[in-house]
Amino acid sequence: MRRSHEDVAPAVWRALQTYQRAIPPKALGWYASPDGDMLPLDEQGWEHTRKKMLERTWGAEWRVSLSEDPGEAGGYHFSYDGRKLDDDLFSRDERATSGVSFSFPTEYLLEHGPAHLRALALDLGRELPFSFGQASLAVVSHPGAWGAVPNDLLGLLHRYWGLDLQDLGETSRNIGTGARGAYWLTFLGQPLLGQLGGLEALRQQLAFPEVTFEPMEDTRWLLTLGEWPDVMDTETGTVPAWYRALARQLAPYLREEHVDWLNLHKGYSHGWSRRLCE
Template sequence: MREIIPVIRVRNDYGDVDVRDGVILCFFMRRSHEELAPAMWRALHAYRRAITPRALNWYGADDGDTLPLDDQGWEHIREKMLERPWAGAARHVSLCEESGEAGGYHFNYDGLQFAHPLNSHKKDATSAVSFSFPTEYLLEHGPAHLRALALELARELPFSFGYASLAFVSHPGIWYGVRRQLLGLLERYLGLDLYLLSETSDVIGTGARGAYWLTFLGQPLLGQLGGLEVLRDKLSFPEVSMEPMEGERLLLTLGEWPDAMDTEKGAPPAQYRALARLLEPYFCEEGSVLPPMTPGYMHRWLRRLCL
């Protein structure tokens, strides 16, 4: 399968890899950190058990520095997630494989305190989490293994929307430095996600972001789409499978393997287009003040499969 999944290494002006190919798994939850903390801690440990031993080597300290993730570091993360009293509007946790270059393994969590005055006007904000993997993990273990792990993590989390996809993997925000170099890749590989966890979580509410290899639908979105039976009728493709989950939630799988959707090799699969069109009325609006990823560009890019 490596021949149909591109090898991506985007380097900055100093020669460091800022972006690489991989797989991203994201969940968005309209819940405060206090409600999410125990489940998030269990999900983090499930992720840690599944990946290469000690693949998470660094963490983002409160002062912005990056420190080795040793036993003392893990205790700091545990206290931050489970015990430390609230001192602000959000709780941020970032763990990674490499401190400088973009490694394949990342855990990023933004947990909000919705009662905080700074969040009172954010009617569409959510708490959010992402787990990333290098493409080599997918190739070594296979898509069934990664799908089972995604389900295990999803069962822990009260998501309204989530997804797993091939992606441009990077440290949070680092890809902005090479964003112009990404433009051609974004236009060629429609199946590689450009994930913006903190930006998306500010605006997604209980909506959607796109159609993905694994698309997790929670409430109220699943109900707004008509529920399981309506989706069975509208997504009656042999490649599509549907797995109901506890709490009136659903996992849609759009194929055995994730698809890079290389435009030089053909059009995107029909099932992706069909799901994107169903979800389009619920898409969020994103965008940066930094060109070229302006709101207009992101509006079009998020709808790239709806045509």
């Protein structure tokens, strides 16, 4: 969201309440304290989080991390990176945004089905003034823990092109009003949708029965690429044509993210974001 924290924080807080109602009770059990320690998310922790998001007026950044388990990757996880975009730190940086993410374990998708998760994603994004958003299968780690990711993760990414690398901090610092790629659920708002030529131009380029378009408020749209998210196992199958078609349309607006924490060779993130554009 290319908006400042004060403009989006109330909507993000409401989306967090929607997320909390949809997941098991106490699924979010820990939060990051001001000194960086992970503390139990009790009533005091929730009040600290609420005040930080809705009442704190000083500063240039607001970071919130709520997780199921402080020692495990994956699972349920809420992350928010809010920024004051007219602050000296960001006023000349067109890449910086305020971003939010909601993570679910794979078991949630398998238990409730793709239609349920798609409807929930719509509810979570309904009030958020996004230019771009996504939902997909992903490798998720806690903020600050990516340095411990094993290098054999690269082998998984090379094989399974439908996996995303989820690091909200990197995305929100670099995406601006651009895109990250084609995903199972791809959310498009302004100005990105207009830069793509508008809805009708996009419909013509994505004339596949597997692709559906659903309107949202304020000329925002949700594109769904198939009934289920596709892991895209390149050793046993091919990349669906509708993913490639959307990726090619988004190619001029893809934004490179810095992934030094994975010890990747220089330029890998650029190549990864464009893997479906061939």
